[in-house]
Amino acid sequence: MKNRKSSRAAGFVLLAAGAALTAAGLLQGQYASVLAKAIRICMECVGIG
Amino acid sequence: MGIQAAAALLQNANFKGFFTGRVSENAAKGVCVPGLNCYSCSGAVGACPMGALQSFLGARPFRIPYYVVGLLVFFGALLGRAVCGFLCPMGWIQELIALVPVPKKNRFRLDKPLRKLKYLVLAATVTLPLFVARTPFFCKYICPSGTAAALFLAAADKTVRSMLGSLFNWKLAVLIALVLLSLFIFRPFCKYLCPLGAVYGCFNRFALYRGSVDENACVRCGKCAAACRMGVDPVKNINSAECIRCGDCAKNCPVKAISLGFTAGKAKQSGSLTPKGGTAAK
Numbered sequence: 637m638k639n640r641k642s643s644r645a646a647g648f649v650l651l652a653a654g655a656a657l658t659a660a661g662l663l664q665g666q667y668a669s670v671l672a673k674a675i676r677i678c679m680e681c682v683g684i685g
Numbered sequence: 686m687g688i689q690a691a692a693a694l695l696q697n698a699n700f701k702g703f704f705t706g707r708v709s710e711n712a713a714k715g716v717c718v719p720g721l722n723c724y725s726c727s728g729a730v731g732a733c734p735m736g737a738l739q740s741f742l743g744a745r746p747f748r749i750p751y752y753v754v755g756l757l758v759f760f761g762a763l764l765g766r767a768v769c770g771f772l773c774p775m776g777w778i779q780e781l782i783a784l785v786p787v788p789k790k791n792r793f794r795l796d797k798p799l800r801k802l803k804y805l806v807l808a809a810t811v812t813l814p815l816f817v818a819r820t821p822f823f824c825k826y827i828c829p830s831g832t833a834a835a836l837f838l839a840a841a842d843k844t845v846r847s848m849l850g851s852l853f854n855w856k857l858a859v860l861i862a863l864v865l866l867s868l869f870i871f872r873p874f875c876k877y878l879c880p881l882g883a884v885y886g887c888f889n890r891f892a893l894y895r896g897s898v899d900e901n902a903c904v905r906c907g908k909c910a911a912a913c914r915m916g917v918d919p920v921k922n923i924n925s926a927e928c929i930r931c932g933d934c935a936k937n938c939p940v941k942a943i944s945l946g947f948t949a950g951k952a953k954q955s956g957s958l959t960p961k962g963g964t965a966a967k
Binding site: 640643644646647648650651653654655656657658659660661662664666667668669670671673674675676677678680681682683684685 | 715731741744751763834853895
């Protein structure tokens with residue numbers, strides 16, 4: 637029971653950490669970097685090289 | 686299956702792209718989807734987290750990929766491998782292939798050691814673009830989602846078709862091998878190769894979407910373990926890194942002792958049990 641509670645608490649901590657990291661990335665303009673890559677065909681991904 | 690189909694469609698809702706061979710340029714493309722869905726697929730409306738991660742790791746000057754890692758941690762902490770079970774188009778396609786009525790073999794000697802392969806693939810996916818070459822190795826040599834994307838692009842665009850060569854042939858061979866394996870083994874790509882599954886598996890113990898076994902209700906009949914196509918024994922370890930939260934165990938439990946969800950086991954005593962005559966998994 638105790639283990640279940642602590643792993644649940646860890647889940648909330650990780651969720652908050654994920655949100656914080658995402659926010660940090662957004663502040664650094666990393667969304668734009670992902671967008672710039674994602675709107676072009678990735679030659680390696682489709683096996684062209 | 687319905688949720689999986691809806692998730693796959695939603696993540697590939699740029700239907701026009703399938704006919705024009707052009708990838709979506711909408712702002713949503715900058716947001717990573719939770720599952721493995723190549724952003725070069727003409728239908729994709731979001732970014733693939735593995736592709737985006739490798740793109741950051743291979744870029745110079747190097748920047749710590751806070752955004753992509755943050756989203757992976759967020760999805761992992763929220764859902765764990767429920768992402769694999771419900772939201773990943775690759776998982777859904779493998780389940781569709783598994784519907785072909787041929788004898789299945791989900792338990793065999795090499796199954797357990799092969800499961801570790803996905804962690805090696807993850808390690809290579811992360812380290813090779815950093816230290817060896819600025820190439821997304823997983824996307825380039827393994828990812829079947831990218832190969833499927835190439836097939837859609839090639840079907841719509843003659844120029845793409847003319848550019849496909851030996852690398853594509855290799856990737857096509859990997860895809861065909863996975864399709865054939867999926868006929869006989871449940872989700873072989875998820876079990877043995879997917880680096881995203883390896884990431885989310887690490888979160889299964891802590892994810893808010895979790896599984897629980899009611900210790901008092903369980904009769905230890907073993908029907909849940911027999912029903913699990915991912916080879917998990919829920920009574921021993923319901924939050925195993927291999928569990929994709931499909932719910933087959935709960936459906937097959939005769940006493941309804943297994944629950945899955947965000948509130949699983951909250952009102953009951955729960956966790957790992959010691960099967961009669963056995964030992965509890967750590």
